[in-house]
Amino acid sequence: MAEQQVHMRLWRGDAKGGEFRDYRIGVGEGMVVLDVVHAIQAQQANDLAVRWNCKAGKCGSCSAEVNGKPRLMCMARMNTFQPGETITISPMRTFPIIRDLVTDVSFNFQKAKEIPAFKPKPKEADGTRRMFQEDIDRVQEFHKCIECFLCQNVCHVIRDHDDNKPAFAGPRFFVRLASLEMHPLDCNDRMELLQQKAGLGYCNITKCCTEVCPEHIHITDNAIIPLKERVVDRYYDPIAKLLGLFSTKNK
């Protein structure tokens, strides 16, 4: 395939402000958006800030909004755009801008610290840990998360509401919480966190997170909804509540 010229618009700037700038550059066969960004960086804008590592959809570093759609730049093939289409790339909107396409995602690392750790139950009598594949399939789905934070970026609870951030963990950490809660060996309790500080109740299951997940994790159906059911069982079950009147357990 002969090299084609494309028109790219990249957001350039920092926390103080910025603008979209236009670039025209040649595109070769099989290239992805990240390749084009790298070509611009090498040939036209040496200081263009962008995060990346694996270039194969495994590390979740190169998240951005491509023509308004949150996705990994390394998995966005150039041949999926119309010939002549202008491709606009902006940084993730939910996080503060550092520079160009790089945002400050420290919010996520802060939330990770707040989650009670994995706590395994005692070993089997023979000293082993026995778990069966069918019992861990669901949790392994959650462990596929590459922490690209696209689900966090697209979540409307925090996307345009910075003020909600202190009280909301976001889809990534609901997946993490679900992976711990459903881990066959774990015996820690995270229900109170879920109901209160993690703000599970804020989620009204619009499934935006599931739609953008590059790992195709069923975030809403497999993680968030089952967690909501567990919270309801613990805190709002009328029968348990009634029994609770006669018992001091489960308070």
Next chain:
Amino acid sequence: MAEEKYETHEYDVIVIGAGGAGLRAAVEASAQGVKTALVCKSLLGKAHTVMAEGGIAAAMGNIYPEDNWKVHFRDTMRGGKLLNNWRMAQLHAQEAPDRVLELEEWGALFDRTKDGLILQRDFGGHRYARLAHVGDRTGLEMIRTLQQHAVHKGIDVYMECTLQRLLTDAGKISGAFGYWRESGKFILFKCKSVVLATGGGGKAWKVTSNSWEYTGDGVTMAADVGADLMDMEFMQFHPTGMVWPPSVRGILVTEGVRGDGGTLKNTKGERFMFNYIPEFFKAETAETEKEADAWYEDKKNRRTPDLLPRDEVARAINSEVKAGRGTEHGGVFLDIASRRPADYIQRRLPSMYHQFKELADVDITKEAMEVGPTCHYAMGGVRVDADTTAATVPGLFAAGEVAAGLHGANRLGGNSLSDLLVFGRRAGLYAAQYCKSLKGSLTVNNDQVNAFAREMLAPFESKGNENPYTIHADLQECMQDLVGIIRVESELKKALETLQQLKQRTRNVKIEGNRQYNPGWHLALDLHSLLGFAEAATLAAIERKESRGGHTRDDYPNTDAKFAKVNVVVRKKNGKLALSQEPLPEMPDELKALLEEKK
């Protein structure tokens, strides 16, 4: 230029690099009660370990009870063409199972056997199915487990912070110096000990599976303070990288494809690996397709030659392509589609399925993949003490890919993740012990720090007009063409000259923009490490006049008994790299006996 004030932190142990080895080292050092920080160039959890696919080699014997550390030791030594440090190979084989089980205690979920134990898969050079794994995303499981464990232990992490210079006081480590990527501001760590866990330098080659981080920082930093490097001539070219389309060339295709039944074919449809079984592995390798295919189910048969060690397979692919039996894109076929059912392939190799589908429009359950060798792993690196991981400079430790010794002339697949765990833990443990036993106080020489700062800012004041990306591309071109899979003295010498020219050109690099998150500047600084790594690798390659493992010389095509007894050591003297050949440590007789068994 006015001297700026540097942000300064004090710790006992600084771990540089947050892949598997760095995380495991930090966890251990911190558990030993010394003040520890972890410093990494990317965000936490993005290090190269995340890309490891196949699994962690550990003789747990969950599938084949006859497997044990002795067999693993033997496989590792033979895979490394007996140039491995025997003590490291022994410790690694003995401790790997405990390290894997420890990950399970910290929340990792490996694929299971029918009895509910950790499932183990076949891989090249391993006699038994030995790799604990999670589909083909084992590295992700490992890094996430270690990352979360480290976070919950409250270890201080400095992310997107690049350390590129070590400080010494009277020959002992006293600190490390670098910059925040975000702000471009300098940062100084005063410490008693540094653990290098920086990985390799594969980004000096053009076709590579390595990410931008793999710039040889640890090797160059260590050499700069006088530490010995060893085995730098041995680079592993993984036999199966993607070759098409051009933009994905080099991206890794896991050996698990062959471990799970895939086979290599040329354009005539021949399973050509049967034509490339070396004498050294003849006794343990299947000679017919029938025996090879039966081996997957019954280990009484001999192993398929598709799973010979990586150096053998990479050379074979190279020869097939040269002989005109390669694909139009310069690769060969890797076929699992015709050999295993689609649902099996999707379950065992989900990320390979995804990767080919999305990036190459190839459905691996229906078509063969096109693959060819890609620069993947440095067997050589910082010379360390086998038990303690101590480098030859007091206070300096190294673990994982940056360290030399365990893998000898060639690493077996799966032995890297186990290496990270076994020696990451040891590095943390012995670095902590070193700190506790250290007497007297250390000082940081401010003149030295200021000199480093000036060096690192020089590109902003340069009057030249060199583009750092162009210099990097020229370096990759040079190493790919002249220090690749097949080497010859005249080309290696030409490479040395080119490296000198590139070094000159780095003085004329011009930086656009300011210090804030400026990849052009970062790359300009990385060139120092990349060139240091490349020069050491090229010098060592000239010195070893034989072919062995990940070092193949066209002008010396055979192994040479003289070189079987020595490591090539590189160290910096008066600002220049110098070479020496040093004898391998003597192996005890009981371990020698293990190697002499025929099968």
